[in-house]
Ligand SMILES: Nc1ncnc2c1ncn2[C@@H]1O[C@H](COP(=O)(O)OP(=O)(O)OP(=O)(O)O)[C@@H](O)[C@H]1O
């Protein structure tokens with residue numbers, strides 16, 4: 011049976027990030043994608059023009075509908091908007107025992123718009139983080155979640171370990187924002203047992219809208235198919251690098267990555 015996976019996040023009308031990126035990614039990786047819309051955003055490659063949180067009841071009902079019918083193999087979360095919405099998502103994840111759980115602790119969009127209220131970060135850190143089988147912060151998010159300032163590789167590793175101390179089972183600390191390394195895009199993957207550095211060429215392109223969403227969806231899909239976490243993370247990084255390298259010129263700002271290059275050939279498309 012095809013693995014069934016859920017994204018709990020915000021939409022991106024521009025199609026490059028959020029739930030749209032997640033569902034495109036799931037489809038390309040041959041898992042059946044479902045969604046819980048926490049907020050609708052009016053958004054394009056130039057920025058976020060509006061955020062419209064869904065009513066709490068609508069979020070709860072979507073999760074009930076999915077729990078009532080599907081065999082869920084993995085779940086990811088993205089933009090969760092505020093403390094109240096984080097709380098009801100946490101409640102459902104506990105109630106339905108949705109694991110493995112990949113938490114992309116989305117805080118601020120590339121253009122600077124807040125995707126979660128700053129006062130909700132405490133709730134995210136205290137209640138959602140401890141449920142995460144993997145959490146995928148970028149550098150600024152890792153600083154907030156660990157309470158540490160990050161300059162060096164050893165800071166990165168230390169911050170990831172601190173996030174594990176706070177309850178996450180594994181951390182992928184993404185280096186897309188690491189301006190100090192102009193040639194390589196390096197991510198630090200830390201579990202209780204080991205630290206692994208994942209490296210790829212840094213691609214010189216403005217078209218990186220939705221890279222974090224796409225990476226966490228790739229990992230969720232690969233994990234749902236029964237691969238182990240480290241293999242899932244490695245595969246995801248390789249695929250994403252290719253999709254960034256061939257990012258199309260779509261829109262007038264930070265364009266999306268080439269989701270169609272993530273396709274897994276299962277022999278059925280020929
Ligand atoms: N220019 C680039 N070239 C190659 N890889 C990149 C580039 N920018 C980001 N990445 C990789 O993309 C993934 C996402 O990293 P990034 O730090 O951009 O996440 P993010 O900020 O959460 O993304 P988003 O902007 O979607 O929220 C990481 O694996 C990172 O190394």
Ligand SMILES: Cc1ncc(COP(=O)(O)O)c(N)n1
Nearest residue numbers: 020021027028119120219220
């Ligand atoms: C709904 C939604 N979720 C997540 C992101 C983060 O992606 P990025 O930082 O690439 O804009 C986004 N822009 N919109």
